[in-house]
Amino acid sequence: MPALSEVISALDGLWPRERAEQWDAVGTVCGDPGTEVTSVLFAVDPVQEIAGQAVELGAQLLVTHHPLYLRGTTTVAADTFKGRVVHTLIKHDIALYVAHTNADRAAPGVSDALAGALGLRVVGPLVPDPDDSQERRGLGRICELDRPVPLEEFVRLAAERLPATVQGVRAAGDPARPVRTVAVCGGSGDGLFDQVRAAGVDAYVTADLRHHPASEAREQSPLALVDAAHFATEWPWCEQAAAQLDAISDRHGWGLRTHVSRMVTDPWTAHAASSPDSARPALSAANSTTSGAPN
Numbered sequence: 228m229p230a231l232s233e234v235i236s237a238l239d240g241l242w243p244r245e246r247a248e249q250w251d252a253v254g255t256v257c258g259d260p261g262t263e264v265t266s267v268l269f270a271v272d273p274v275q276e277i278a279g280q281a282v283e284l285g286a287q288l289l290v291t292h293h294p295l296y297l298r299g300t301t302t303v304a305a306d307t308f309k310g311r312v313v314h315t316l317i318k319h320d321i322a323l324y325v326a327h328t329n330a331d332r333a334a335p336g337v338s339d340a341l342a343g344a345l346g347l348r349v350v351g352p353l354v355p356d357p358d359d360s361q362e363r364r365g366l367g368r369i370c371e372l373d374r375p376v377p378l379e380e381f382v383r384l385a386a387e388r389l390p391a392t393v394q395g396v397r398a399a400g401d402p403a404r405p406v407r408t409v410a411v412c413g414g415s416g417d418g419l420f421d422q423v424r425a426a427g428v429d430a431y432v433t434a435d436l437r438h439h440p441a442s443e444a445r446e447q448s449p450l451a452l453v454d455a456a457h458f459a460t461e462w463p464w465c466e467q468a469a470a471q472l473d474a475i476s477d478r479h480g481w482g483l484r485t486h487v488s489r490m491v492t493d494p495w496t497a498h499a500a501s502s503p504d505s506a507r508p509a510l511s512a513a514n515s516t517t518s519g520a521p522n
């Protein structure tokens with residue numbers, strides 16, 4: 228069985244910490260380097276429910292995409308929610324490791340996993356890393372579909388293939404317009420509209436699209452926007468990351484057991500469609516591009 232320090236250096240090899248954004252906080256949050264690791268849990272969010280799941284599993288390492296502490300802190304007291312997570316983990320000798328913007332930029336990275344979940348063929352990064360001569364790393368991905376499909380069908384497909392959330396998948400654009408090329412960016416992607424427009428793709432799949440950037444993007448080009456829950460666009464990375472660690476474990480004969488959390492930690496828990504003809508349950512109401520009632 229490997230020591231935590233060996234597993235951590237393998238993970239650092241997949242997602243080098245120096246490739247994270249300056250403002251980010253990645254790497255080991257807590258953990259004793261000498262602890263023997265047999266079981267690892269992957270999840271999007273380092274919240275209490277996920278810490279509890281790591282305890283139940285008997286995992287020694289929890290790997291999350293989102294940081295627990297992004298800004299400095301002066302307390303890990305258990306009466307703060309983040310401190311409670313830290314206490315839960317340390318009491319059960321579980322390490323926490325974060326791979327955030329360094330996993331976004333990696334190849335394969337978060338957007339490769341999103342493209343894979345959507346059944347898209349990746350052509351290259353949307354914003355290539357200047358220091359990657361192979362032009363594989365970077366933010367977002369430009370992708371192709373094997374055959375063009377109307378936007379309406381593409382959105383339905385996205386809703387079927389991504390983890391179910393109460394938001395579902397919403398879209399902006401002509402439902403009948405064919406989609407053949409797609410830019411994807413796991414997580415909040417409305418800072419990349421200029422690059423998406425420059426790429427000349429038919430549609431952009433991301434999360435957290437705000438009114439003004441989305442509205443302006445729609446006014447400036449026929450680009451279709453496909454907006455899924457932030458959690459849903461990043462969860463596929465957990466499966467990809469677990470498979471990457473599995474491969475490393477096999478190579479070293481570590482015999483690690485990896486698990487991917489299936490707990491939906493999207494903070495949004497309710498949804499009501501505003502369309503008057505929508506008498507369907509809220510969980511299935513967001514997968515249509517044609518229920519365009521103003522709201």
Ligand SMILES: [Zn+2]
Nearest residue numbers: 414415457461
């Ligand atoms: Zn995120």
